[in-house]
Amino acid sequence: xxxxxxxxxxxxxxxxxxxxxxxxxxxxxxxxxxxxxxxxxxxxxxxxxxxxxxxxxxxxxxxxxxxxxxxxxxxxxxxxxxxxxxxxxxxxxxxxxxxxxxxxxxxxxxxxxxxxxxxxxxxxxxxxxxxxxxxxxxxxxxxxxxxxxxxxxxxxxxxxxxxxxxxxxxxxxxxxxxxxxxxxxxxxxxxxxxxxxxxxxxxxxxxxxxxxxxxxxxxxxxxxxxxxxxxxxxxxxxxxxxxxxxxxxxxxxxxxxxxxxxxxxxxxxx
Numbered sequence: 001x002x003x004x005x006x007x008x009x010x011x012x013x014x015x016x017x018x019x020x021x022x023x024x025x026x027x028x029x030x031x032x033x034x035x036x037x038x039x040x041x042x043x044x045x046x047x048x049x050x051x052x053x054x055x056x057x058x059x060x061x062x063x064x065x066x067x068x069x070x071x072x073x074x075x076x077x078x079x080x081x082x083x084x085x086x087x088x089x090x091x092x093x094x095x096x097x098x099x100x101x102x103x104x105x106x107x108x109x110x111x112x113x114x115x116x117x118x119x120x121x122x123x124x125x126x127x128x129x130x131x132x133x134x135x136x137x138x139x140x141x142x143x144x145x146x147x148x149x150x151x152x153x154x155x156x157x158x159x160x161x162x163x164x165x166x167x168x169x170x171x172x173x174x175x176x177x178x179x180x181x182x183x184x185x186x187x188x189x190x191x192x193x194x195x196x197x198x199x200x201x202x203x204x205x206x207x208x209x210x211x212x213x214x215x216x217x218x219x220x221x222x223x224x225x226x227x228x229x230x231x232x233x234x235x236x237x238x239x240x241x242x243x244x245x246x247x248x249x250x251x252x253x254x255x256x257x258x259x260x261x262x263x264x265x266x267x268x269x270x
Contacts, residue, residue, distance in 0.1 A: 011063070013040045014106050014132075016173035020044045023104075023184055026166050027130040028052055030102040033095060035060065037087050037105030037115070037131075042070045044106065049077040055102075058095060062086050088118050092125035100127035100189075109134045109178070116141070116153060123160050123200060128188045135168060138183040152207035155251045160200065161187040198255060206258045210246040218246045226261055234260065 014020055024047040034052060039045045039059040048057055060083040061067050067084040074080050083090070088111075092101055103126060107115055112133050119126060141154050142163050157163070167184040171177040209225045210218055219231050219242045235242040238257055240249065249257075 011038070011040055011108060012106075012174040012176060012178045014043050014173060015175045016169075017043060019167070019169065019173050020047055022167065023130065023132065024048060024051055026184065026186065027102075027104050027128075030055065030128055032100055032102055032127055033058065034102050034104065035092070035095065037103065038062075038107055039070060040066055040106065042073065044104070045070060045073060048104070049073055049080060053077070055079070056081070056096075058083060060085060060087055060090060088114055092122045096125075099125075101125055102127050103129035103131070106132045106182075109137070109180075112137045113153065116157060120153070120156055120160065120200075120204060123189070126189065128186070129161075130166075130184065130186045132169065132182050132184045134178075135181040135183040138165065138185055141185075149247045150249075150251055151247070152204070152211040155207055155254055156200075156204045157187075158251055159203065159255065160190055162190055163187045198259065203255070203258055206261075207254060210254070214245070214247075216245070217243055218249060219243075221246060222261075229261065 020043045024044060028048075028051050030052075033056045034048060036045055036048065036057065036059045039061055042059075045057075045059055048055075056079040057077060058081040059067075059070060061070075062085060064084050067082050070082055074082075095101060103119070115131075119129070140149065140151070142158055142165075163185055164187075165183055165185045169182040169184060171179065171181065173182075206222075206225070210221050212221050212224075218240070219235070223229075223231065231242060234240070234257075238253065238260060240253065240257065
């Protein structure tokens with residue numbers, strides 16, 4: 001693979017060392033292996049190696065030049081490993097079979113949605129995480145009063161993970177400087193009791209159907225997948241406004257609606 005210019009890869013390298021220290025200390029200590037996504041020039045990686053001596057640390061970066069630039073760190077940490085490739089192609093179970101992983105990374109803005117979908121798909125292998133992403137994206141990610149309009153992705157992420165915003169970061173902490181602010185936020189798995197009996201993959205498909213047409217009502221979107229359901233009765237039973245769009249439904253009502261639909265007789269269409 002030919003190396004590409006960092007700007008083409010959407011990389012804004014963290015250069016503020018005090019901020020990197022603060023991020024690392026917000027993340028550590030953790031139990032289990034650590035995976036850093038997009039280490040770039042390694043300012044955060046070096047702190048992780050110094051502070052997390054007992055943890056296996058793996059970094060993944062799509063840029064081969066960045067990977068070569070970090071190879072010297074193997075001398076300081078025998079449990080340090082480098083993967084050259086895209087995080088979107090990585091199967092977490094191949095890193096630590098049967099064990100959950102702790103994620104950390106300063107992520108490229110243009111891949112925000114795709115990486116969060118990868119996290120959702122990999123949820124069984126994830127224990128905790130701490131990401132830095134574009135502030136505007138993070139503001140929409142939590143599904144709740146603080147998150148503004150919801151989406152299938154934001155509801156699903158909140159269903160799987162508890163999130164907390166930690167630090168707002170100004171553009172001057174990066175090189176090259178981005179045009180927007182960033183947010184550091186943490187996440188950890190929700191207790192199993194929060195989604196007992198619900199298959200995450202099936203629930204996410206349901207959410208994507210519920211939000212499929214932004215201008216359509218929730219019921220009209222779901223009728224395509226559940227054509228045999230009595231929607232007036234369902235809405236009355238669950239106290240849902242059948243004329244509202246999906247983004248107007250409180251996020252905690254979606255698991256109840258999905259569970260109710262799954263228990264009712266009738267065939268879900270495609």
